[in-house]
Amino acid sequence: MQSLQIRLGLNSLQGGGEAAGAPGALLKSEWKGVGQLFGFNPLTVPVSSRNCVTRAGGPTVHQQSRSRQHRGGYGGHYEGPKRSRDDAVTRKMKSFHEGSDGPPLRVLPIGGLGEIGMNCMLVGNYDRYIMIDAGLMFPDYDDLGIQKVLPDTQFIHRWRDKIEAVIITHGHEDHIGALPWVIPALDPKTPIYATGFTMQLIKRRLKEYNIPAEGRLRTFSMRARFDAGPFEIEPIRVTHSIPDCCGLVLRCADGTIFHTGDWKIDESPVDGNVFDRVALEQLQKEGVTLMMSDSTNVLSPGRTTSEADVAEALMRKIVEAKGRRVITTQFASNVHRLGCVKAAAEVSGRKLVFIGLSLKTYLEAAWRDGQAPFDPAILVKAEDMDAYAPSQLLIVTTGSQAEPRAALNLASMGSSRLLKLHKDDVILYSAKMIPGNETRVMKMMNRIAELGPNLVMGRGENLHTSGHAYRGELEEVLRLVKPQHFLPVHGEFAFLKEHELLGKAQGIRHTAVIKNGEMLGVAPLRNGRVLSSGFSQLGREKLKLMYNDGDKAFGTAADLCIQERMNIALEGLVIASVEVIREETKYLNEDEVYEDKILRDDDDGDELGLQGRVRITTRCLWTDNGKLLESLQRAADVALASSRKDARLPTIERHVSVVLRKVVQKYSNKRPDVIVIATDASDGVVPNRSSPESINNYDQPRNKPQPWKRAADSMSSFSRGAVVGTVEPVDEVTSRSFVAEETSERNKVVISSRVQSETVSAKAQRLSSEGDATQKNERVKAGDGGEISATSSGFSDPEEFESDEESGDSDQEADSVASDGAASSLSQESTEEIEPQKKRQKWRHDETIKLIEVRSTMGDLLVKEGKKRRPSWKDIAASLSESGFERSPEQCSSMWSSLLKKYEAVVEEKRTRDSSVPAPKKEWAYFELMDAVMQKLAKTAGSQDVVIEKAKSKKPKRKSKKPKVDATAAIDSTEVELPDSEDRQTAQ
Ligand SMILES: [Zn+2]
Numbered sequence: 001m002q003s004l005q006i007r008l009g010l011n012s013l014q015g016g017g018e019a020a021g022a023p024g025a026l027l028k029s030e031w032k033g034v035g036q037l038f039g040f041n042p043l044t045v046p047v048s049s050r051n052c053v054t055r056a057g058g059p060t061v062h063q064q065s066r067s068r069q070h071r072g073g074y075g076g077h078y079e080g081p082k083r084s085r086d087d088a089v090t091r092k093m094k095s096f097h098e099g100s101d102g103p104p105l106r107v108l109p110i111g112g113l114g115e116i117g118m119n120c121m122l123v124g125n126y127d128r129y130i131m132i133d134a135g136l137m138f139p140d141y142d143d144l145g146i147q148k149v150l151p152d153t154q155f156i157h158r159w160r161d162k163i164e165a166v167i168i169t170h171g172h173e174d175h176i177g178a179l180p181w182v183i184p185a186l187d188p189k190t191p192i193y194a195t196g197f198t199m200q201l202i203k204r205r206l207k208e209y210n211i212p213a214e215g216r217l218r219t220f221s222m223r224a225r226f227d228a229g230p231f232e233i234e235p236i237r238v239t240h241s242i243p244d245c246c247g248l249v250l251r252c253a254d255g256t257i258f259h260t261g262d263w264k265i266d267e268s269p270v271d272g273n274v275f276d277r278v279a280l281e282q283l284q285k286e287g288v289t290l291m292m293s294d295s296t297n298v299l300s301p302g303r304t305t306s307e308a309d310v311a312e313a314l315m316r317k318i319v320e321a322k323g324r325r326v327i328t329t330q331f332a333s334n335v336h337r338l339g340c341v342k343a344a345a346e347v348s349g350r351k352l353v354f355i356g357l358s359l360k361t362y363l364e365a366a367w368r369d370g371q372a373p374f375d376p377a378i379l380v381k382a383e384d385m386d387a388y389a390p391s392q393l394l395i396v397t398t399g400s401q402a403e404p405r406a407a408l409n410l411a412s413m414g415s416s417r418l419l420k421l422h423k424d425d426v427i428l429y430s431a432k433m434i435p436g437n438e439t440r441v442m443k444m445m446n447r448i449a450e451l452g453p454n455l456v457m458g459r460g461e462n463l464h465t466s467g468h469a470y471r472g473e474l475e476e477v478l479r480l481v482k483p484q485h486f487l488p489v490h491g492e493f494a495f496l497k498e499h500e501l502l503g504k505a506q507g508i509r510h511t512a513v514i515k516n517g518e519m520l521g522v523a524p525l526r527n528g529r530v531l532s533s534g535f536s537q538l539g540r541e542k543l544k545l546m547y548n549d550g551d552k553a554f555g556t557a558a559d560l561c562i563q564e565r566m567n568i569a570l571e572g573l574v575i576a577s578v579e580v581i582r583e584e585t586k587y588l589n590e591d592e593v594y595e596d597k598i599l600r601d602d603d604d605g606d607e608l609g610l611q612g613r614v615r616i617t618t619r620c621l622w623t624d625n626g627k628l629l630e631s632l633q634r635a636a637d638v639a640l641a642s643s644r645k646d647a648r649l650p651t652i653e654r655h656v657s658v659v660l661r662k663v664v665q666k667y668s669n670k671r672p673d674v675i676v677i678a679t680d681a682s683d684g685v686v687p688n689r690s691s692p693e694s695i696n697n698y699d700q701p702r703n704k705p706q707p708w709k710r711a712a713d714s715m716s717s718f719s720r721g722a723v724v725g726t727v728e729p730v731d732e733v734t735s736r737s738f739v740a741e742e743t744s745e746r747n748k749v750v751i752s753s754r755v756q757s758e759t760v761s762a763k764a765q766r767l768s769s770e771g772d773a774t775q776k777n778e779r780v781k782a783g784d785g786g787e788i789s790a791t792s793s794g795f796s797d798p799e800e801f802e803s804d805e806e807s808g809d810s811d812q813e814a815d816s817v818a819s820d821g822a823a824s825s826l827s828q829e830s831t832e833e834i835e836p837q838k839k840r841q842k843w844r845h846d847e848t849i850k851l852i853e854v855r856s857t858m859g860d861l862l863v864k865e866g867k868k869r870r871p872s873w874k875d876i877a878a879s880l881s882e883s884g885f886e887r888s889p890e891q892c893s894s895m896w897s898s899l900l901k902k903y904e905a906v907v908e909e910k911r912t913r914d915s916s917v918p919a920p921k922k923e924w925a926y927f928e929l930m931d932a933v934m935q936k937l938a939k940t941a942g943s944q945d946v947v948i949e950k951a952k953s954k955k956p957k958r959k960s961k962k963p964k965v966d967a968t969a970a971i972d973s974t975e976v977e978l979p980d981s982e983d984r985q986t987a988q
């Protein structure tokens with residue numbers, strides 16, 4: 001009866017769920033902790049016991065001797081002497097036991113164990129299963145906009161062939177709410193069974209989500225047996241807080257299972273349908289192998305009161321309120337109570353008004369099934385209330401849990417269109433505060449109290465009773481059924497443990513407590529007396545939670561960017577647009593791009609001073625009356641001014657974003673997400689990008705502007721979570737891109753390649769793989785909750801660049817990290833797989849170095865076979881390939897000739913350099929290496945090669961103070977377009 005009416009829109013069923021626990025509290029506590037624990041997804045690695053733990057180890061088929069093992073469930077409870085061995089076996093278990101060996105009865109909870117809500121349980125005979133219930137869980141109302149938490153439909157889909165039927169015990173949201181997502185995951189023919197009233201609710205829900213399932217919906221009646229999957233099923237009536245609730249008896253050749261559903265024992269239910277004790281007594285005689293029972297109120301001593309008591313209290317209060325308007329609030333799904341309120345309206349001569357769509361929804365469902373206490377048509381419309389004196393009205397509203405959009409909550413804030421509270425009103429709180437909602441309910445109550453109405457609430461008033469059995473009732477049913485095995489369900493883990501103790505106290509020897517994703521095997525005890533068997537652990541799997549947000553959005557935590565939502569909420573967001581103004585831009589064709597880089601002299605500062613316009617805005621950040629914005633603006637301007645004039649847009653984005661993040665961090669110790677979108681000024685020349693393959697290729701003719709969707713690409717890029725501007729490997733020559741692939745197949749996204757979006761998580765993975773080796777690297781948190789490298793411009797530590805510079809092999813690292821989840825600080829759910837770009841256009845440093853090395857060792861071959869033979873380049877390409885670099889012979893040849901040209905030019909420049917002019921601070925990075933190679937080649941070949949001859953004869957004396965260049969230094973020295981190249985060099 002306690003229903004969670006959280007966060008459902010007006011067009012959905014409000015107040016459907018009835019869990020009495022605190023899913024909201026769970027989430028709240030989880031994401032509070034996350035403030036300190038960045039790097040994993042709190043919703044997937046919760047503080048609570050929501051998810052089971054998957055430990056490392058291979059799949060194990062559980063085949064313990066029945067005579068030797070009888071122990072309780074996972075959770076530390078073991079019986080018998082084999083404890084340590086069992087521990088080891090348990091640790092290894094990962095996948096589920098299948099096949100016709102082992103225990104014949106199998107139970108695998110997908111949800112509902114270790115939490116309240118999201119009930120979904122697989123029960124099987126060997127490998128044939130039925131699913132009992134498919135419920136959802138409501139997150140806390142302020143939980144990042146997520147509306148529903150749903151069971152792992154991906155797992156359900158994997159098992160669709162084994163799941164032969166779905167049986168629904170009753171119509172609460174925590175039992176039917178996931179059906180719109182679970183049904184599509186099942187085999188298209190799998191039938192769904194429910195009672196008439198429940199089926200009305202299901203149909204309405206499926207229609208709402210446009211899920212076609214008419215042909216597979218089957219209704220059943222109490223005590224009428226039917227076959228579903230491997231079982232003959234007999235529904236047994238239980239009392240609860242919504243009409244038509246049942247427990248299920250599942251019979252097969254290997255035993256009888258009794259699942260109670262949600263229940264209490266209402267001795268005088270208002271609809272006269274009593275709890276079926278007779279059936280339970282018969283069950284005991286027949287013998288029950290396994291019983292699963294509702295643990296929600298195991299901590300409450302005594303017994304629940306009857307709904308009839310509530311009816312009486314409501315009647316009294318309503319009659320007493322003579323002359324005043326009465327407003328009651330309750331869980332919408334409690335149709336019986338609506339009937340009681342109607343009865344009170346009649347007695348007191350009031351007109352009944354519903355405010356809150358879900359109230360009518362449940363009543364109409366009952367009406368269609370012939371179980372409604374009255375015709376919904378008699379209700380006075382909320383719009384017509386003014387036609388009546390207040391004392392003639394009895395209003396029922398939603399909002400008992402102060403849900404943000406529910407009528408009573410809005411009314412308490414004076415913002416409900418239909419319901420205005422007056423000081424003469426009497427408000428009857430005919431519900432209970434669900435744990436976790438107390439704070440906001442109390443706030444609502446305070447607001448109501450300030451407005452003046454008389455509030456009636458509290459236990460003593462008897463305005464509410466629970467739909468879940470208290471201890472006294474739980475004990476009674478355990479005694480009534482006397483099952484061989486007992487498994488508590490429907491509750492927080494602590495409740496399950498307590499319920500287990502209760503079972504033991506009732507003399508049930510075999511009890512177990514398991515969590516979602518843990519499979520339990522049960523074998524019937526021989527002739528009921530021989531204790532030859534008990535529960536067996538049959539494996540476990542880390543099941544995911546799925547999320548729904550809005551009408552359509554559905555997916556994992558990663559799909560719904562939960563970490564990112566949290567990050568922005570907690571750390572803020574900075575958005576900057578940079579419009580780059582170029583004096584003159586030189587664009588080269590594909591071949592020329594890397595040649596240009598190689599041929600270009602290193603920056604001496606004269607190419608710095610990029611101009612542009614920067615606009616910055618922030619969200620969720622304290623701006624210190626605009627001072628922060630001023631600092632950001634200044635920093636961005638400096639970052640631009642310290643950038644090379646020919647810097648590419650992704651480089652600029654990255655550079656500026658790093659700078660901005662640092663500024664905020666220093667200013668207020670926040671680590672915001674930063675989004676920078678750089679564009680060339682509209683009057684400038686912009687390069688074209690047509691496909692991911694043409695990354696970095698400024699292959700359009702000069703002065704021929706192309707319509708370019710850069711901004712759109714950028715938008716699409718960060719709309720799915722990548723932080724533009726933090727994503728590009730630093731150096732142009734080494735730059736590369738990734739095709740980032742969503743974990744989910746259905747949502748494959750190729751990241752905008754012009755933006756070179758290595759996704760943040762990709763980057764996080766790469767960096768986490770770089771690990772502690774790069775201590776200097778400062779980590780900052782980024783969008784997906786991973787860490788990204790914080791590098792910086794001239795006004796911060798230049799050493800911070802190192803980690804990025806060493807990212808040449810990032811694809812391999814990313815791969816290795818992806819395969820080794822433990823190394824990643826990201827949660828499993830937010831992990832994105834990284835694929836190296838298949839076709840790289842440009843040479844990275846390590847490749848270039850390798851080419852030079854290989855070419856130097858093959859000098860003889862080349863010279864001997866002469867220029868007429870190209871195949872030697874094949875050998876070189878093959879040799880590169882062995883080192884992991886995929887290049888065509890033509891590419892190798894072309895690159896080598898570029899290197900030769902540059903080498904020649906440098907040699908020439910040195911030769912003709914005016915001694916009065918100071919030498920450049922920075923040598924061409926490959927000069928010394930090339931020089932050495934050239935000399936080696938010349939020696940070995942007795943070279944005829946013109947270039948080599950020149951190199952030999954005209955090589956000037958080295959003036960550079962740089963040490964002998966090795967490959968590493970070569971890489972470092974050309975890496976980054978740094979404004980502070982001086983600092984960098986000394987830093988090395
Ligand atoms: Zn429930």
Ligand SMILES: [Zn+2]
Binds near residue numbers: 018172240
């Ligand atoms: Zn229920």
